Amino acid sequence: MDFDSGRRLYFFDVFLPLSILSSLMLRVALIGSTGYTALEVARLLQAHPDARLTCATSRSEEGVPLSTIHPLLSGRVDVAVQSFDAAAIVDQADVAICCLPHGASAESVRGLAEAGTRVIDLSADFRLSTADLYDQWYGGPHPWPERLGNVAYGMPEFFSQSIADADVVANPGCYPTSAILPLVPLIRDGLIEHGDIIVDSKSGVSGAGRSAKLGTLYCETNESIAAYAVGSHRHAPEMVDLIDRIAGHRTELIFTPHLTPMDRGILSTIYVRPQGSAGTGQQAADRMMQCLRDQYEREPFVHVVDHLPATKHVAMTNHVQISVRASGGRCVVVCAIDNLTKGASGAAIQNMNVMFGLPQTTGLSG
Numbered sequence: 001m002d003f004d005s006g007r008r009l010y011f012f013d014v015f016l017p018l019s020i021l022s023s024l025m026l027r028v029a030l031i032g033s034t035g036y037t038a039l040e041v042a043r044l045l046q047a048h049p050d051a052r053l054t055c056a057t058s059r060s061e062e063g064v065p066l067s068t069i070h071p072l073l074s075g076r077v078d079v080a081v082q083s084f085d086a087a088a089i090v091d092q093a094d095v096a097i098c099c100l101p102h103g104a105s106a107e108s109v110r111g112l113a114e115a116g117t118r119v120i121d122l123s124a125d126f127r128l129s130t131a132d133l134y135d136q137w138y139g140g141p142h143p144w145p146e147r148l149g150n151v152a153y154g155m156p157e158f159f160s161q162s163i164a165d166a167d168v169v170a171n172p173g174c175y176p177t178s179a180i181l182p183l184v185p186l187i188r189d190g191l192i193e194h195g196d197i198i199v200d201s202k203s204g205v206s207g208a209g210r211s212a213k214l215g216t217l218y219c220e221t222n223e224s225i226a227a228y229a230v231g232s233h234r235h236a237p238e239m240v241d242l243i244d245r246i247a248g249h250r251t252e253l254i255f256t257p258h259l260t261p262m263d264r265g266i267l268s269t270i271y272v273r274p275q276g277s278a279g280t281g282q283q284a285a286d287r288m289m290q291c292l293r294d295q296y297e298r299e300p301f302v303h304v305v306d307h308l309p310a311t312k313h314v315a316m317t318n319h320v321q322i323s324v325r326a327s328g329g330r331c332v333v334v335c336a337i338d339n340l341t342k343g344a345s346g347a348a349i350q351n352m353n354v355m356f357g358l359p360q361t362t363g364l365s366g
Helices: 018-023 036-045 086-092 105-115 131-138 156-164 174-188 235-247 281-296 341-355
Strands: 009-011 014-016 026-031 051-057 095-098 118-121 168-170 197-203 253-259 266-272 302-304 320-327 330-337
Touching (some): 036 341, 051 086, 095 341, 118 341, 131 235, 174 197, 174 235, 174 266, 174 320, 174 330, 330 341
Parallel strands (some): 118 168, 197 253, 302 320
Antiparallel strands (some): 009 014, 320 330
16 A cells, blocks of 8 residues: 555545554564564565554664665665663554564563563574473573463464464574475374484575674675584474474474575475375375375465475565475475565564454565
8 A cells, every 4th residue: 555645545434544544553663673584574564554663673773764774675664763662662562573683582572572562573582392492502591481382483374373362472483484384294194204304405695694794704605505503503493393393293303504695595405204195206295295285275375386496486475385206215395485584574474464363465465
């Protein structure tokens, strides 16, 4: 919709001024505004007919227009960045989307939730189910441990009801999204061995964040592809934990992430062994494709496709593409997502829609 000054819109056959129409829209606070996921949230909200960005916070850029931090927003967003104050944000927003780093997010989320603002957290601080698991992988005690395992996991394809009722939603990680969506139906239906899975993932450089780091400098990433965090990436326990919670089977997997010289996108190539009713060879691949189609036929963003997915097929969208091929004694499952959209900010908007009773696709139809 184009909300030009002086324009009026009909709503249930009533002629409403923009001041009243604006009051009917969801007010969104952006907590931690300097990174790529924050920019993506702001970008997506520009196309959302039922929500508007009302405030943005940063610890380092107070008073600076958000469009100065992110020039892409020039002429489109007039919000100035403010310091974080949970009590003040309650008066400015119905929901806060928190884009703070892992470890720094939990305290802000707690303050917002206890002040009465519903929160969608893009960090990993509330994704895992136990304090021990969090301490093992994030190197310290959790500041709100009683909420671990007691927060909705933000994947509407499996948790839409708990998301709708939640005060805090833990947005999924980007790599886990690309593994959980294809693996859960196959494990739950007994089509693959859940103790022998290899997840090989490639990500664009934006997945490493906006801060300058040696490993993401242009001369380090251009014309190169590199594995990193082999055997120690924090998204591996999230994959295992969530597959166990959703599919009911403890999974063992090897996860290896790679950095590729592109801005955005994730391609996960997942190697599985068929079992049970899946059969073998092409029969197994066909059976897995049908299982995935049955699971996601009513989900607006997950598509089981006959072609091999590629990151370009889903770039700048909230859509997921999955396909399966037979290969020797295994099957190869390929999943493509945009790491900043379905892997982060688009999923946050999708979760916001579910929380407030809107169609999941609202503002995400592109």
